[in-house]
Amino acid sequence: MAELETTPQDYHLDPDVGLMLRVCNDDAAAFEQLVDRYKNRVLRIMQSWTGSVDHAEDLAQEVFLRVYRSRKSYKPTAKFSTWLFKIANNVASNAVRDRSRRKEYQISQGNNVSTSGMIIENIALAGSGSMPTRKLDKTERAAMVQQAVNALGERQRMALLLCKFEGLSYQEIADSMELSVKAVKSLLSRARANLKLLLMPYMEDGHVPHTEARVPDLESDDIDE
């Protein structure tokens, strides 16, 4: 969850804004502190976009590099995290766009690189009648929840992560993702509905889902404006 509960009005109370202002004056120690404070949170966002730990680390570093390079133009008009996640959102969507434009030689695909379709297929397979019914242990449950999250569209997933793990308000998520508040509300509503659909069988009886249902395309990020 977010470490701070500041609002745009009292952003000056955000200690990270103070750190960033020191970075503006080329304070390397302050920058190091910011990297330490936000590295895991940025990494979570990047992993959700790329599915690969290695690539996520590269992108997270790119985010911090951009923070440093943009230091002179930084204006403390909101919480620091809102500004940081805006950069993260841009870096991640650029990376995804680049990747789809050209097929890149990649050595490491060891961690959750399956596409949404495959993930859905996995869940369906797990729920096939041939598999004995049994309780899921914690690791399996985590893997199942991860697959369900990965199955969401990129923007739904981003909005969900910012809401759930960063505790950002709709307004702050809208600022970070450069969307309207209404669009964020719609994204989150769809994200919750889709998650419920995928995880319902587990929630109902605590077992691996037993459904032959074909789950519709969850990658659609259509926003009700």
Place this chain on the structure above:
Amino acid sequence: MSIEPVKTDDDDLLTAYLDNELSEPEMERFRARLVQDDDLRKRLAELQRTWDLLDDLPDPFADQAFTKSTLELVTASIVAGNDLAKPNVQRSTWSGLARYWPFGIVIGLALAGLMLGFAYRIYNERSELRSIELVANYQGLKVLSQLSKSNLDIQQLVDRVTSIPDWERLADAVHKARMLPTVPKELSVRRTWLQGLTVEQQAMIWRNDRDYQRTDRSDIRKLALINKRLASTTDLEVTHRVLNVVAAVVDALPDNERSILGSLPESERLQRIRELCCLSLADWYAVQFESMNPDELVQQEYQAIVAWVESLPPVVRETFARNILFRRNTFAFEESLIQNLSPSPRSWFLALKEKEREAMAMKWAFAILRSETTGQYPENTLYQFYLDKDPSVQESLDLLSPTDLNNQLSRELFRPRRTQNNQGERRTPRDK
């Protein structure tokens, strides 16, 4: 059957309620509805439970090495002149000269144009020369960058590879294939160095440069950072040789094995790279071994090969034997082996599964290879070996599965021994 998530206004309302995003009056109205509407309460509970399941997701963890390499990346960016931050310029008091500004601008622009053209040419040339080190070592750096997560210890990689006996033979072979001499440190001599390259070497530079130009700026920064780190290793030339070897070995891997390699933890990754280099060296030796006429093979060199093979871990040694066998036609070798066995062990050998027979043949091949240098021969029959055992031992061996029995007898049988085989003949895979 198809399930479509039907989105209703209530979904937005429920989401906003759970996210505490309703205004006070909306909240009141919603609570009132909740009291009366069982279905709404149920849906709310389901959404809340789904939300709570997200707490099971693992937390990502970036260690101190991540912070360190991020700071290094930023430093490298500043050093490379990519720091776009505009420093605050103090306003000066040049008011006296202000009235001449139109002339100043015209002259300034003309001068700046000339200077820029000249500077651009020099910059371009220098920038090309500066990047030539990255271009020449592109394959190695790229592989290293893909292998390293946030902070691969290059010195450790170099130490692991150079600890392989005879690794330099492999490095020489790779060097010959890649054909690029080390790039000189000084920019001033790099132009001459480039001109001195052969046509093939220049073609290789051109190919690398084409890949380099297609690389993302962020990746180039990473390559530059790794290249900078290389300077901290004890011997730069050795480091480049190791990198060439690693690049060649990793490039040769099929995609799925490269993926597995990429996902291993760092220490296991280093160990696996070392094993792969060992296997490549074994392969190279096998090719050398095959290409030489045994009669002309210098005994000393032959012994060196065998000594090297014996120093390898068992799995690599088996690969070496397998390589020789495959090149020499495994089946023909097995055939000759069967014909040379006496009837009882032959039927015993034939009763083995195909894979077991192949494995046995490989062990034999290696034992014969060893015998060629020592003048001694291995026992050629496991069956005889089995019969020689005490009946009580035989009884316990009978309880083993055929595979375990093979393994146990082979372990004992193919220890270095100084006995002649039954026929007292020299028989090698080459006799087939």
